[in-house]
Amino acid sequence: MSNAPVDSVAELRVAREQFVAQWGAIGNAWGINRTMAQIHALLITAPASMSTDEIMDDLKISRGNANGNLRELVSWGLIRSVLRRGDRKEYFEAEKDVWKMFCAITRERRRREVAPAIDVLRNVVARSGSIDAPGAGAFNEQVAAILSFLETADSVMDKVARSEQNTVLPWALKFLK
Amino acid sequence: MSNAPVDSVAELRVAREQFVAQWGAIGNAWGINRTMAQIHALLITAPASMSTDEIMDDLKISRGNANGNLRELVSWGLIRSVLRRGDRKEYFEAEKDVWKMFCAITRERRRREVAPAIDVLRNVVARSGSIDAPGAGAFNEQVAAILSFLETADSVMDKVARSEQNTVLPWALKFLK
DNA sequence: CTTATGTTTCAGTTCTTACTGTAACTCCCA
DNA sequence: TGGGAGTTACAGTAAGAACTGAAACATAAG
Numbered sequence: 001m002s003n004a005p006v007d008s009v010a011e012l013r014v015a016r017e018q019f020v021a022q023w024g025a026i027g028n029a030w031g032i033n034r035t036m037a038q039i040h041a042l043l044i045t046a047p048a049s050m051s052t053d054e055i056m057d058d059l060k061i062s063r064g065n066a067n068g069n070l071r072e073l074v075s076w077g078l079i080r081s082v083l084r085r086g087d088r089k090e091y092f093e094a095e096k097d098v099w100k101m102f103c104a105i106t107r108e109r110r111r112r113e114v115a116p117a118i119d120v121l122r123n124v125v126a127r128s129g130s131i132d133a134p135g136a137g138a139f140n141e142q143v144a145a146i147l148s149f150l151e152t153a154d155s156v157m158d159k160v161a162r163s164e165q166n167t168v169l170p171w172a173l174k175f176l177k
Numbered sequence: 178m179s180n181a182p183v184d185s186v187a188e189l190r191v192a193r194e195q196f197v198a199q200w201g202a203i204g205n206a207w208g209i210n211r212t213m214a215q216i217h218a219l220l221i222t223a224p225a226s227m228s229t230d231e232i233m234d235d236l237k238i239s240r241g242n243a244n245g246n247l248r249e250l251v252s253w254g255l256i257r258s259v260l261r262r263g264d265r266k267e268y269f270e271a272e273k274d275v276w277k278m279f280c281a282i283t284r285e286r287r288r289r290e291v292a293p294a295i296d297v298l299r300n301v302v303a304r305s306g307s308i309d310a311p312g313a314g315a316f317n318e319q320v321a322a323i324l325s326f327l328e329t330a331d332s333v334m335d336k337v338a339r340s341e342q343n344t345v346l347p348w349a350l351k352f353l354k
Numbered sequence: 355c356t357t358a359t360g361t362t363t364c365a366g367t368t369c370t371t372a373c374t375g376t377a378a379c380t381c382c383c384a
Numbered sequence: 385t386g387g388g389a390g391t392t393a394c395a396g397t398a399a400g401a402a403c404t405g406a407a408a409c410a411t412a413a414g
Contacts, residue, residue: 016306019320022297030290031208033402045319052361062404067362076341088360088412097318098326111208121198121280128192133185135224139193142222149275152195152346159350169329172349173336231392239374244392265382265389267377 001135016045020059033060035061043094051089077104086127099166107161114154121147193222198235212238217255220271226259227265246286254281276343284338291331298324 015149027037040176050058056066070092073079078101079094095101105175125147128140160168196217204214215236220227225236233243244320246268250256255278302324305306305317337345 008308008313012305012310012313012316015301015308016316018304019301022301026290026294026297029293035402044323045316048313063361064363064405068403071362090361098322102326113203116206117203120203124192124196124199129191131185131188131192133189136185136189138224138348139189139222143196145275146221149279149343149346152350156346156349163305165194166326169333171352172333173329173388212372240391241393242373242376248392267391289367 019045033069035059035065036072039066039069040073040094043073043079043092044096046094049084049091049093051091053089055092076108102166103161103163106157110154110157110161114157116148117148117156118150121150186279191279193252196222210246212236212242213249216243216246217250217271220250220256220269221273224266226261226270230266232269253285279343280338280340283334287331287334287338291334295327295331296326298327 020038023041024034024038027040030037032090039055042055042058052063052066052070055061058061059066068099070081074081074092074134077095079092081090081092081111084091121143125144128136128143131140139157198345200218201211201215204217205211207214216232219232229240229243230249231240233240236243240253247256247258251258251269254272256269258267258269261268272281274330288352302317305313305320308317314334
């Protein structure tokens with residue numbers, strides 16, 4: 001290779017590819033499927049909205065895979081589909097505001113993960129509340145304590161997800177000694 | 178079956194089994210493996226510390242499975258092993274304080290999930306900061322915004338995990354409009 | 355109505371992760 | 385130093401999640 005001035009455009013492309021790949025790996029560690037995280041990373045850093053075909057091409061994935069994960073991202077509220085006038089194809093763009101991303105994730109995790117857990121615990125507590133056997137009291141109290149914690153966490157998440165601007169975290173930082 | 182007064186002891190056992198099974202399912206939805214969540218549920222509601230064999234027997238799982246998940250739970254700080262005098266076997270008991278459980282989980286997730294993500298992003302930002310190509314600025318700013326958010330979240334998690342008592346959540350609830 | 359273009363579904367496959375059961379290892383005691 | 389009790393490691397297997405490719409389906413234009 002030559003010693004000519006490096007090609008900045010290529011450099012940017014590489015940086016972005018690295019970001020997409022590594023974000024996929026991180027998503028994976030977080031329990032989010034790799035492809036979904038990669039599509040998200042791609043769209044977050046895309047200068048313009050992208051079609052399914054462009055995404056398939058960039059990530060070298062199948063149409064079925066791309067389609068499914070795009071729908072999933074839309075259902076999380078992390079991306080939205082947009083139409084370009086005079087074009088029948090569907091294009092996608094990501095929510096780029098980090099705080100809004102965080103709110104969307106918080107909202108969905110609350111709905112999908114916290115709410116069902118609360119349901120289960122309410123059931124268990126209701127069942128065990130009236131049992132009169134050695135240890136029943138302790139069992140009931142323990143489960144009730146977890147339930148009560150989750151209920152509080154649930155409403156904190158609800159409020160955070162509704163809050164308009166990103167003042168919560170910096171402020172929490174100040175408050176916590 | 179008869180209409181004789183129900184057996185409260187059996188009722189309690191059933192309630193506990195239900196809790197363990199469903200907690201496993203929830204853990205699963207949260208990306209935690211089913212068995213690990215079940216062992217945790219079992220120990221949280223156990224009246225006394227339990228040995229590996231008792232756990233294997235209760236959950237009908239193999240020794241290898243039990244052993245691995247117990248070690249994992251210990252490494253998360255969610256359970257600890259205790260010795261009974263005059264007994265060579267290892268027994269396990271769970272941290273039952275819900276706030277402490279939460280702190281342990283926060284601490285570990287921070288270490289295992291947030292820290293590596295921050296590393297990756299620092300790398301990307303460093304690489305892309307100096308690129309001079311169309312769109313490089315926007316790319317850099319977008320990634321830097323995510324990084325900055327994660328850094329704030331990271332230090333909030335750190336402080337929460339260190340905080341001694343469960344005043345944070347109720348108080349957050351009050352503050353958030 | 356027919357064709358072109360774009361989207362969704364799904365059966366089959368591949369890849370990953372969790373689990374079993376056994377064999378190897380460690381440690382304590384006689 | 386031999387034996388028994390307990391713990392760990394690991395090779396093989398089972399279960400589950402993600403992905404592919406192609407066919408079926410929808411919709412707009414001609």
